[in-house]
Amino acid sequence: MEPLEAGVLDGNAIGGLLIEVFGTEMTAAVGTCGTCGTASRVAEFAVYQPGLGTVVRCRHCDNVLMVFVLAHGVTCVDLLGLASLVA
Amino acid sequence: MSPITRGFHGRRRSDAPGRVPPGQYVTKDFPVLSAGPTPRTALANWTFSIEGGHEPKRWTWAEFQALPAETVTVDIHCVTRWSKLDTVWTGVSLDVLLEGLEHDAAYVLAVCDGGYTTNLPVADLVGGQAWVAFNYDGSPLRPEHGGPARLLVPHLYFWKSAKWVRSLRLRDRDEAGFWERYGYNMYGDPWREQRYAGD
Amino acid sequence: MAGTAVRGRLTWQTATVGSVVDETARVRTIFLDVPDWAGHRAGQHVDVRLTAEDGYQAERAYSIASAPGETLSLTVERLEDGEVSPYLTQELRAGDEFEVRGPVGGYFVWDVADGGPLLLLAGGSGIVPLRSILRYRERLGSEVPVRLLYSSRSLADVIYRAELDAPAAGVTVIHTLTRQQPPGWTGYARRVDQEMIASVAWPAADAPLAYACGPTSFVESVASALVAFGYPPRRIRTERFGATGQ
Numbered sequence: 001m002e003p004l005e006a007g008v009l010d011g012n013a014i015g016g017l018l019i020e021v022f023g024t025e026m027t028a029a030v031g032t033c034g035t036c037g038t039a040s041r042v043a044e045f046a047v048y049q050p051g052l053g054t055v056v057r058c059r060h061c062d063n064v065l066m067v068f069v070l071a072h073g074v075t076c077v078d079l080l081g082l083a084s085l086v087a
Numbered sequence: 088m089s090p091i092t093r094g095f096h097g098r099r100r101s102d103a104p105g106r107v108p109p110g111q112y113v114t115k116d117f118p119v120l121s122a123g124p125t126p127r128t129a130l131a132n133w134t135f136s137i138e139g140g141h142e143p144k145r146w147t148w149a150e151f152q153a154l155p156a157e158t159v160t161v162d163i164h165c166v167t168r169w170s171k172l173d174t175v176w177t178g179v180s181l182d183v184l185l186e187g188l189e190h191d192a193a194y195v196l197a198v199c200d201g202g203y204t205t206n207l208p209v210a211d212l213v214g215g216q217a218w219v220a221f222n223y224d225g226s227p228l229r230p231e232h233g234g235p236a237r238l239l240v241p242h243l244y245f246w247k248s249a250k251w252v253r254s255l256r257l258r259d260r261d262e263a264g265f266w267e268r269y270g271y272n273m274y275g276d277p278w279r280e281q282r283y284a285g286d
Numbered sequence: 287m288a289g290t291a292v293r294g295r296l297t298w299q300t301a302t303v304g305s306v307v308d309e310t311a312r313v314r315t316i317f318l319d320v321p322d323w324a325g326h327r328a329g330q331h332v333d334v335r336l337t338a339e340d341g342y343q344a345e346r347a348y349s350i351a352s353a354p355g356e357t358l359s360l361t362v363e364r365l366e367d368g369e370v371s372p373y374l375t376q377e378l379r380a381g382d383e384f385e386v387r388g389p390v391g392g393y394f395v396w397d398v399a400d401g402g403p404l405l406l407l408a409g410g411s412g413i414v415p416l417r418s419i420l421r422y423r424e425r426l427g428s429e430v431p432v433r434l435l436y437s438s439r440s441l442a443d444v445i446y447r448a449e450l451d452a453p454a455a456g457v458t459v460i461h462t463l464t465r466q467q468p469p470g471w472t473g474y475a476r477r478v479d480q481e482m483i484a485s486v487a488w489p490a491a492d493a494p495l496a497y498a499c500g501p502t503s504f505v506e507s508v509a510s511a512l513v514a515f516g517y518p519p520r521r522i523r524t525e526r527f528g529a530t531g532q
Binding site for chain 1: 393501
């Protein structure tokens with residue numbers, strides 16, 4: 001597991017966004033990566049926020065788990081990289 | 088209705104309307120914005136290819152460096168609202184790379200190390216509008232800014248100037264790339280503020 | 287009551303600034319009045335939203351500096367080229383309004399029932415949520431032993447310095463000053479490393495709970511040092527901040 005680069009955050013940083021999307025606190029939820037099968041807390045996922053949107057990746061294999069993009073007041077949510085997410 | 092926060096202005100909008108597209112502010116920084124970890128491809132392993140034409144074209148780093156390159160000074164505009172003026176790049180023009188390649192494609196999908204993709208019309212890559220750039224500001228392009236080489240298409244929002252580009256896939260249909268799939272504009276003209284789909 | 291609480295968490299509420307206190311040259315604590323504030327847990331944060339006259343909005347997350355039960359406060363560090371932090375740390379004054387959403391966080395939180403011993407590791411403004419934990423622990427009269435390892439650039443950059451110089455019973459504060467030390471300084475004078483962890487951290491056999499907060503590079507470094515020292519990853523909670531002066 002490579003150290004995250006400076007400026008990369010973790011799932012804590014999107015706690016508010018996740019409450020908006022899921023309707024409940026999610027940082028302690030356990031997510032399982034659909035690519036490598038690693039399970040971890042949402043708070044421990046790698047979060048990239050390049051300004052265009054939020055890209056959440058697995059710490060172990062770097063594959064995309066979730067993407068959130070806000071465009072014209074609508075949040076597009078892609079959770080296809082997760083095998084499961086259990087709050 | 089959100090209350091107004093007295094004295095808060097956000098970044099100052101630009102005072103140079105002719106030079107800077109609507110809604111942008113000018114920065115002297117060069118923000119590093121990435122959707123994933125920085126790929127670090129060794130030059131010995133780097134190739135650039137154009138696929139989907141009559142025959143595929145591929146260059147190793149040495150072969151790429153042997154191509155005629157040019158140094159250009161351009162303004163760049165990021166959809167996150169910053170613009171950076173007079174940036175200096177050295178790269179190989181897409182006119183050179185596409186020269187002699189028979190194809191009937193109207194679009195490309197740029198594919199990059201790390202998995203990033205973005206789509207563009209072929210018409211926006213030719214006629215001196217686009218380069219595969221490997222130097223920025225006189226020095227080799229750093230990995231965090233897309234090195235060894237990135238696409239440079241300054242007349243479109245900078246998310247189209249794909250970092251870590253490795254190949255262009257010629258297509259007859261416009262196929263949405265990474266951000267386009269999530270609602271960003273398929274074309275991305277900063278002068279018409281085409282940030283999102285439907286703009 | 288449950289419906290009201292959830293609505294409070296999901297919606298933006300107006301916060302009015304009561305007062306501001308400059309902690310260091312770049313860091314300010316802002317005391318807020320939020321009429322329907324539902325309370326929080328130590329370690330949580332709020333999302334802050336500012337709205338300019340032309341409707342432009344900017345959002346940032348800031349850790350809550352106060353303990354549950356105290357007047358709500360946030361501590362903000364001014365970033366060199368920031369868009370929001372220069373405003374909050376320099377322009378903002380009593381009576382001004384912005385919006386907050388929260389509290390947010392169910393992972394990087396400590397309740398007294400979680401026990402200890404606690405190892406708190408702060409890099410720069412990463413001290414903020416950990417200070418909330420310390421104040422909460424003291425308010426409840428908890429005897430859980432705590433060691434706080436706090437990395438700052440210099441003594442002048444230490445946030446809450448007076449408070450940390452007089453910690454509650456059972457709390458040990460260890461500073462490391464990474465760039466500049468005062469004359470006669472006998473404390474640590476370098477970035478946290480494996481050797482410092484080995485000297486400061488509770489032994490793994492004590493089954494401690496560790497909380498590490500600060501810039502990503504700090505958190506990555508201390509978390510891997512703790513794992514190498516024998517802490518199970520599930521006993522290390524981490525919160526990574528964007529760029530801070532560190």
